[in-house]
Amino acid sequence: MDLSEKKQRVQHREVECTTAIEVTNLQFAYSKKSKPILDIKKWQIPKGEHIFLSGPSGSGKSTLLNLLCGTLTPSKGKISLLEQPFSSLSNRQRDTFRARNIGVVFQQFNLIPYLSVAQNINAAVYFANNGNFKNTKEVTAATYQLLNRLQLSDSLLHAKADTLSIGQQQRVAIARALINDPQLLIIDEPTSALDTDARDSFMSLLKDVAADSTMIFVSHDEAMKSYFEHHCSISQLNGSLGNSASSSSKDTTNPMQERA
Amino acid sequence: MLSTIAIESLKRRKATAILTILSITISISLLLCVDIVRNQVKTSFTRTVSGVDLIVGAPSGQLNLLLSSVFNIGTPTKGIDYKSVESLKTNNQVSWLIPLSLGDTHRGFRVVGTTNSFFEHFKYGDMQHLALSAGGVFNQPLSAVIGSDIASKLGYGVGDEMVISHGLGNVSFNNHDKHPFVVSGVLEKTGTPVDKAVYVTLQGLQEAHSGSQQATASIVRKPADNHIKTSDEHEHEHEHEHDELTQVNYDSDAFTPQSVSVVMLGLKSRITALQLQYQINQSKKEPLMAILPGMALAELWQIMGNIEALLLGLSGLIVICALIGLATMLLATMRERYQEIAILRTIGARPFTLLLLVQIEAMLLTIISAVLSIGLVGALMNALKPWLSGTYGLFLSSPLFGKSSAIIILLILSCTYLVSLFPAITAYKRGLHAGLSQH
Numbered sequence: 058m059d060l061s062e063k064k065q066r067v068q069h070r071e072v073e074c075t076t077a078i079e080v081t082n083l084q085f086a087y088s089k090k091s092k093p094i095l096d097i098k099k100w101q102i103p104k105g106e107h108i109f110l111s112g113p114s115g116s117g118k119s120t121l122l123n124l125l126c127g128t129l130t131p132s133k134g135k136i137s138l139l140e141q142p143f144s145s146l147s148n149r150q151r152d153t154f155r156a157r158n159i160g161v162v163f164q165q166f167n168l169i170p171y172l173s174v175a176q177n178i179n180a181a182v183y184f185a186n187n188g189n190f191k192n193t194k195e196v197t198a199a200t201y202q203l204l205n206r207l208q209l210s211d212s213l214l215h216a217k218a219d220t221l222s223i224g225q226q227q228r229v230a231i232a233r234a235l236i237n238d239p240q241l242l243i244i245d246e247p248t249s250a251l252d253t254d255a256r257d258s259f260m261s262l263l264k265d266v267a268a269d270s271t272m273i274f275v276s277h278d279e280a281m282k283s284y285f286e287h288h289c290s291i292s293q294l295n296g297s298l299g300n301s302a303s304s305s306s307k308d309t310t311n312p313m314q315e316r317a
Numbered sequence: 318m319l320s321t322i323a324i325e326s327l328k329r330r331k332a333t334a335i336l337t338i339l340s341i342t343i344s345i346s347l348l349l350c351v352d353i354v355r356n357q358v359k360t361s362f363t364r365t366v367s368g369v370d371l372i373v374g375a376p377s378g379q380l381n382l383l384l385s386s387v388f389n390i391g392t393p394t395k396g397i398d399y400k401s402v403e404s405l406k407t408n409n410q411v412s413w414l415i416p417l418s419l420g421d422t423h424r425g426f427r428v429v430g431t432t433n434s435f436f437e438h439f440k441y442g443d444m445q446h447l448a449l450s451a452g453g454v455f456n457q458p459l460s461a462v463i464g465s466d467i468a469s470k471l472g473y474g475v476g477d478e479m480v481i482s483h484g485l486g487n488v489s490f491n492n493h494d495k496h497p498f499v500v501s502g503v504l505e506k507t508g509t510p511v512d513k514a515v516y517v518t519l520q521g522l523q524e525a526h527s528g529s530q531q532a533t534a535s536i537v538r539k540p541a542d543n544h545i546k547t548s549d550e551h552e553h554e555h556e557h558e559h560d561e562l563t564q565v566n567y568d569s570d571a572f573t574p575q576s577v578s579v580v581m582l583g584l585k586s587r588i589t590a591l592q593l594q595y596q597i598n599q600s601k602k603e604p605l606m607a608i609l610p611g612m613a614l615a616e617l618w619q620i621m622g623n624i625e626a627l628l629l630g631l632s633g634l635i636v637i638c639a640l641i642g643l644a645t646m647l648l649a650t651m652r653e654r655y656q657e658i659a660i661l662r663t664i665g666a667r668p669f670t671l672l673l674l675v676q677i678e679a680m681l682l683t684i685i686s687a688v689l690s691i692g693l694v695g696a697l698m699n700a701l702k703p704w705l706s707g708t709y710g711l712f713l714s715s716p717l718f719g720k721s722s723a724i725i726i727l728l729i730l731s732c733t734y735l736v737s738l739f740p741a742i743t744a745y746k747r748g749l750h751a752g753l754s755q756h
Contacts, residue, residue, distance in 0.1 A: 126663055128662055128663065148667070148668075149667060152662075152665055152666070152667045153665070155663070155665055156664065156665020157665070161663045161664070163660075163663075167660070168660070169322070169657050169660055169661070170329070170657075171325045171326060171328065171329035172321075172322065172325050176321060176322075176325065179318060179321075180318060180322065180661070180664060181664045181665070183318035183319075184661075184664050184665030184666050184670075185665055233664065
C-alpha cells in the first residue's frame with residue numbers, strides 16, 4: 058500500500074467514525090452456571106475522549122478491558138469499536154483489529170523482558186502488519202520520535218527491557234502502544250508502581266502523546282480522576298447488577314456516558 | 318520477527334537451552350555415528366575386493382576365509398598344499414590365480430606373501446587396478462611392496478630395508494632379522510586394507526621362515542608377463558611402454574612354495590563360478606573350501622543386519638528421549654511465560670502465532686543440535702580414521718554424510734515438530750484466554 062492510499066484510508070476512517078466505543082446489553086460470566094460479573098445496558102464513548110474508569114479490585118474492570126480488547130468474548134450483547142461490530146468478528150479478525158487499532162498499556166510487566174526496546178516496539182508493528190511502515194528504517198525513525206516525545210534517550214533503543222527502570226518501562230510500553238497510531242488506547246493501572254512525582258510526569262506525557270486517540274484509563278485510585286475530564290465507575294456501568302452505590306460519582310455529568 | 322522472539326527467548330533461558338541442545342546433540346551424534354559406521358563398513362568392505370570370483374582356502378567358515386584373506390582381519394586359516402594350487406592353475410576355467418600366504422607382520426602391519434600376479438590381477442573399488450606411486454613390483458626374492466599408509470606412517474621409501482616378524486601381534490619376539498626385505502615399490506592409496514599391508518614374495522617369505530639363504534638365487538624370466546603400471550604409466554601408456562619393464566626381471570610366480578594360506582581365483586567366465594566352487598569343495602586330494610566373495614559378504618551383512626537394526630533402534634530411542642526432554646523443557650517454561658503470552662496476545666499475536674513460536678523454538682534447538690552433531694561426528698570420524706582403519710580395517714571414504722544422514726536429520730526434525738506440539742498447544746490454549754488480568 059503506498060502512502061497516498063494509506064492517507065486516504067486514514068482520512069476515510071476519521072470522517073466516518075465518530076463513536077469510539079459502543080457497548081449494548083453486554084453481559085459476561087466466566088462460566089454458564091455462574092452469575093454475570095458484568096451487565097452493561099448501554100455505554101458509549103465518542104471518538105477522541107479520554108475517560109477515567111474506576112472501581113475497586115474485583116469489580117470487573119479488567120474483565121471489561123479484556124472484552125474491549127477481544128481477548129474475552131461477551132456472553133451476551135454487543136461491543137462496537139470504531140463503529141465496527143467488534144464482538145461479532147471472528148477470532149482472527151478480532152486479533153487483527155486489536156493489533157491495528159488498539160494500544161494497550163498494562164499495570165506492570167508491560168514489555169517482553171528478554172527483548173530490547175526496539176524489538177518490543179517492532180513486535181507490535183509486526184503483528185499489526187497494517188502497512189504503516191515501508192521498511193525497518195521507517196519503524197526505527199518513528200520509534201526514535203516516540204522515545205523522544207516520551208523523554209527517553211535514544212541510547213535505550215537496544216537496551217533489554219528488563220534493564221530499564223519501571224518508569225522507563227512504562228514509557229516504552231506507551232511507545233509500543235502508540236507505534237501503530239491506534240485510535241483506541243486502553244491503559245490499565247499504569248501508575249500503581251510509580252511515586253507521585255513520577256506519576257505526574259507520566260500522566261502529562263501520556264495526555265500529550267495520546268491527544269489524538271480515544272483513551273480508557275483504568276485505576277482503582279480515585280486520586281487519578283483529577284487528570285481527566287470525564288470519568289465513570291465500573292459499578293455505575295454495571296447498573297443492572299444493583300451496584301447503585303457508585304451512582305453518586307461525578308461522572309454523571311458526562312452526557313456521552315449513558316447509564317441504563 | 319517470530320524467529321527473533323524465539324531466539325531471544327531461548328537466550329533468556331540459556332542454561333536449560335544449552336543442556337537441551339547438549340542432550341539432543343549427543344543423541345543425534347550417536348545415531349549419525351551408527352549410520353555412518355554402518356554405511357562405511359558396507360562401502361569399505363564392498364570396495365575392498367572386486368573382480369575376484371572365488372577364494373579358496375582350507376575348510377573353515379566362509380566369513381573367516383573372506384575376512385582373513387581380503388580384509389586382513391582375524392586369524393588366517395591353515396595352509397593348503399601348493400599342489401592343490403598347481404592343479405587349480407591348470408584348470409581350464411581359471412583365468413588367473415593369486416596365491417596369498419598370511420600370518421606375519423611388520424610393526425603391527427600385516428605381511429602378505431604373494432606373487433606379482435597380485436599386482437596384475439587384484440582389483441578394488443569399481444574394478445580399479447592397483448597402481449604404484451613409486452618404484453616397481455617384486456624384482457628379487459626379498460622384495461617388498463608396501464601400502465601407502467605404511468609408507469607415510471613408517472616413512473619408508475623405495476630401497477629401504479624392513480624386517481618382518483612371525484605372528485600377528487603388534488609386538489613380536491620372533492623377528493626374521495636375517496632376511497631383511499627391501500622395498501621395491503609403494504602402492505598408491507586405495508582406501509582399502511591394501512594400504513596397510515606389506516606384500517612380499519612367497520619365495521622370500523618361505524626363506525625367512527626356513528632360515529635358508531637361497532634368496533639371492535633369483536629366478537629370472539622375460540618380464541613381459543608380470544608387469545604393473547604406475548599411475549603415470551596408466552596415463553601415458555603408449556609413450557612410456559619401453560620404460561615399463563626395465564625394473565621387472567624377477568619371476569615371482571616361478572617359485573613353488575610348500576603351501577599357501579589362500580588362493581584368489583579369476584575365472585574366464587563368471588557363470589562357471591558356482592560349478593567350480595562345487596568341484597573345489599568336493600576335492601578329494603585335499604579338503605578345500607571355495608567361497609564366492611559376494612555371497613560371503615551377503616552373509617556378513619545378514620549377521621550385521623540384526624546388530625545394525627538394534628543399534629539404530631537404540632540410538633533412535635535415545636533421540637526420542639532427548640526430544641521428549643526438549644518438549645518437557647518447553648512445557649515447564651510455559652508457566653513462567655504466561656506474562657509473555659499475555660503481552661504478545663494483547664499486541665495482536667494470534668493463538669496460532671504462539672503455537673508457531675514454541676515450535677520455532679523447538680526447531681531452532683534441534684537444528685542447532687543437528688549442525689553441532691554433524692560437526693562433531695565429522696571431526697570425530699576424522700580423528701578416529703587411523704584407529705578405525707588400523708584396528709578394524711574400516712576405511713572411511715568421503716562423503717561421510719550421505720542420503721541416509723539427511724533422512725535421519727529430516728526424521729528428527731519431523732519428530733521435533735510432533736513432540737513440540739504438546740507445549741505449543743499449551744501455549745495456544747493459554748493464548749486463547751490470556752488477557753490483561755492474567756499477566
